[in-house]
Amino acid sequence: MADRGSPACVGCAPGTGPCGGKGMETLRSGVWITNPVAVQVLGICSALAVTNRLENSLVMGVALVFVGVGTNLFVSLLRNVTPRRIRMIAEVAIIATFVIVFDQILKAYYWEMSKQLGPYVGLIITNCIIMGRAEAFALSNRPLVSMVDGLGNGLGYAVVLAIIGFFRELVGTGSILGHQVLLSEWYTPNQLAVLAPGAFVALGFLIAIFNALTRANQTDEMGSQ
Amino acid sequence: MKKGSLYAVFYAATLGIICALALTAVDGFTASRKAANARAEEVRNILTVLDVGFDSAATSSELLAVYERDVRTESRGELTFYTYEHPEVGKLSSVRFDGPGLWGPIEGLLCLREDMTTIHAVSFYRHEETPGLGGEISSDAFQDQFRGVSILGPSGVPGVGVVGDGADEPNEVDAISGATMTCDKVEEMLNRIIEEVRAGGGFDG
Amino acid sequence: MRFILGILDTARPMFRPGGRLAPLRPIFDAADGFFFSPATRTVVAPHARDPLDVKRYMSAVIIAIVPCLVAAVHFYGLRVLAMVLVSYAAGGAVEVIFAMVRKEEIQEGFLVTGMIFPLILPPGLPLWMVATGCAFGVLVGKEIFGGTGRNLFNPALVGRVFLALGYPRAMSGAWVEPGTGLLGRVFQYGTDVVTTATPLAAAKGGEWAALPKLLFGNVLGSVGETSAIAVILGGVFLLVIGIANWRIVAATLGAFAVVSLGLHGGDVSIVVWHLLAGSLLFGALFMATDPVTSPMTNAGKWAYGIIIGVVIALIRNLTGYVEGVMFAILLGNVFAPVLDELFVAVHVRRLREEG
Structure with a gap:
């Protein structure tokens, strides 16, 4: 995991450095230990809806990283001046701004993708992951480590989506990123994979594998103690 | 109490204005491209069904130009x-x-x-x-x-x-x-x- | 028999814990149990409420399916048998792998799934699809939930849904023209696939197949459902010996008939036609009555049957799909545990109030 650290935080001793030494741990828990999709099962709506193609999944992952990092930064910056009573409204306003910015850029420079993703970019506003991280983390942590948290959770979401998208596109159309890799002479695409039920099945398998891996991990750690 | 409410209103208004300004700026920046894309979408269908030859990788503005011409x-x-x-x-x-x-x-x-x-x-x-x-x-x-x-x-x-x-x-x-x-x-x-x-x-x- | 016993006894030590082939023990046990009754008896069965154990239940269902199988071979040729073999091989492989991982015995429930699955498929379906579908059904429909007795959905139907949504083209265009005459296609392999409409699909366009054809089965359709007489024969056998629950069958067919009657403005002949066409009878008699995936309480059984019957009637008459038995039974499966819970709670409350 050591190679995934944000440069600013690699090698910080506990309690020192810009992230207070929590950078690596924060990133690791976002991507792996408390992965928003595979462990907390949040953000499922979009994870199921856009993963019929790998490209869509990747763009959606980028969107979540962008919105997550931006939102966490600003929520954290404003955490001491935001009145508690209206903090949720403030968070939603910040999230919505970032989401709309991303959506507009997509519409202007990546029209085909914008059409494919349809309403799901806009729906990031209601994505539990973003709102949850802003509430649970950015509101009580310093800006830089909050950004790392947004990055970790965004990446955690992106990785899961990419895996599901990869397999759904491969099984459902025999191609990867639009390039035919399984020849149609001997491979009949299974269209279930690109339909909504296929997303449920794929996500179910992924969570099962994730659980099996983390469980093996835990027993290892217990054994070594 | 009253002071707190006033501050909250002021805060919300400021945040709202800043967000609105940011969005307006982005919208202004991307407006022409978005409109061209939406128009090109329609135009592409029409050009295809009319068998007007066009480069499939053409940009939105090129497609519109072909459409206007033919x-x-x-x-x-x-x-x-x-x-x-x-x-x-x-x-x-x-x-x-x-x-x-x-x-x-x-x-x-x-x-x-x-x-x-x-x-x-x-x-x-x-x-x-x-x-x-x-x-x-x-x-x-x-x-x-x-x-x-x-x-x-x-x-x-x-x-x-x-x-x-x-x-x-x-x-x-x-x-x-x-x-x-x-x-x-x-x-x-x-x-x-x-x-x-x-x-x-x-x-x- | 003594010869087989000899082989098994020589091999036995190798499969004991610690033996060289210990991981393959489920296979050995299955072979052992198939030929000889085991010395140890199963204490915990999925359903210990009646004297029928799982094995006897399985044998009864397989006997009941024989008429359908005979009719299928008659109309669609020997390929049907190949489909059964492939289905057993693919599903059996998944079953064996899971038995090995869990270090449990191979569960006999699979004998029924592997037999019913090919019977609910179009007779011209490529064999690899039969294999994939059966493997998926056993894996996702059963093993993931913990094996026979713990599954929420009928595994054969899960496999069929997988194929119907995954390969819609193959599943709706792999019908085989039924053989005619005394011998039908008994001596043919039967691969000449036609893409004309099944009776239910044709009925949507206003062409109604003749009733005797539906009864005998020389119409297009899935392997086992084609002959209404064969299905009824096997079904009545199951009802008489008490394996299939008559409440579920009565509720399914009754609810279907009532709703169809309403939708067709009281035209009885259309309703009778609909009762005999498609996979309604096969589904109601063989699949809805699966004891694992249907409710335990009698009230629950009625409600479950009614849900299935109503949904079939609605799908057949009001949607773009021509047949709705598969979706209806799976939907009924979803409600089965909830219905049990509901009616048990109602019953308990009534007892409390009386006492």
Whole structure:
């Protein structure tokens, strides 16, 4: 995991450095230990809806990283001046701004993708992951480590989506990123994979594998103690 | 208490204004490209059905330029036709149609040759039919069947047929096996637009 | 028999814990149990409420299916048997792998799934699809939930849904023209696939197949459902010996008939036709009555049957699908545990109020 650290935080001793030494741990828990999709099962709506193609999944992952990092930064910056009573409204306003910015850029420079993703970019506003991280983390942590948290959770979401998208596109159309890799002479695409039920099945398998891996991990750690 | 409320209102207003300004700026920055993209989307469908040659990797503005150069719009009766002088087959007229499919609305373009009775091309560019079955209406294999098909039956009755038991009349094409319902709906909406074309002055042009 | 016993006894030590082939023990146990009754008896069965154990239940269902199988071979040729073999091989492989991972015995429930699965498929379906579908059904429909007795859905139907949504084209265009005459296609392999409409699909276009044809089965359709007489024969056998629950069958067919009657404006002949067409009878008699995936309480059984019957009638008459038995039974499966819970709670409350 050591190679995934944000440069600013690699090698910080506990309690020192810009992230207070929590950078690596924060990133690791976002991507792996408390992965928003595979462990907390949040953000499922979009994870199921856009993963019929790998490209869509990747763009959606980028969107979540962008919105997550931006939102966490600003929520954290404003955490001491935001009145508690209206903090949720403030968070939603910040999230919505970032989401709309991303959506507009997509519409202007990546029209085909914008059409494919349809309403799901806009729906990031209601994505539990973003709102949850802003509430649970950015509101009580310093800006830089909050950004790392947004990055970790965004990446955690992106990785899961990419895996599901990869397999759904491969099984459902025999191609990867639009390039035919399984020849149609001997491979009949299974269209279930690109339909909504296929997303449920794929996500179910992924969570099962994730659980099996983390469980093996835990027993290892217990054994070594 | 009162002071806290005032501060909250002030804070919310400031945050709102900042967000609004940011969004306005981004919108202004991307507006022209977005509009061009949306227009190019329509234009691409029309150019395709009219067989106007264009580079498939063309940008939105290039597509619009091709459209402005080659395609004319004509209003005949209630309908708007998009026309193009095709160098080989002569004047082509295309018209939009839509109707309910099996699961959702279907939209398409019907393109007729100069005689206004021979179909040059049909395209279903928007639908929500079952992938692999009814969804095949937007496949080239299905759409290409319509090339050269007459909109008049053998006895001169207007209308086309999407039939399951082998197309043997000049106004018939083969249905998609397993998608009888979708094909029936498609036939219905094609016949409605054909009727409108014939009634709505499609012949006085 | 003594010869087989000899082989098994020589091999036995190798499969004992610690033996060289210990991981393959489920296979050995299955072979052992198939030929000889085991010395140890199963204490915990999925359903210990009646004297029928799982094995006897399985044998009864397989006997009941024989008429359908005979009719299927008659109309569609020997390929049907190949489909059964492939289905057993693919599903059995998944079953064996899971038994090995869990270090449990191979569960006999699979014998029924592997037999019913090919019977609910179009007779011209490519064999690899039969294999994939069966493997998926056993894996996702059963093993993931913990094996026979713990599954929520009927595994054969899960496999069929997988194929119907995954390969819609193959599944709706792999019908085989039924053989005619006394011998039908008994001596043919039967691969000439036709894409014409099944009776139910044709009925949507206003062509009604003749009733005797539906009864005998020389119409297009899935392998096992084609002959109404064969299905009824096997079904009545199951009802008489008490394996299939008559309440579920009565509720399914009754609810279907009532709703169809309403939708067709009281035209009895259309309703009778609908009762005999498609996979309604096969589904109601063989699949809805699966004891694992249907409710335990009698009230629950009625409600479950009614849900299935109503949904079939609605799908057949009001949607783009021509047949709705598969979706209806799976939907009924979803409600089965909830219905049990509901009716048990109602019953308990009533007892409390009385006492």
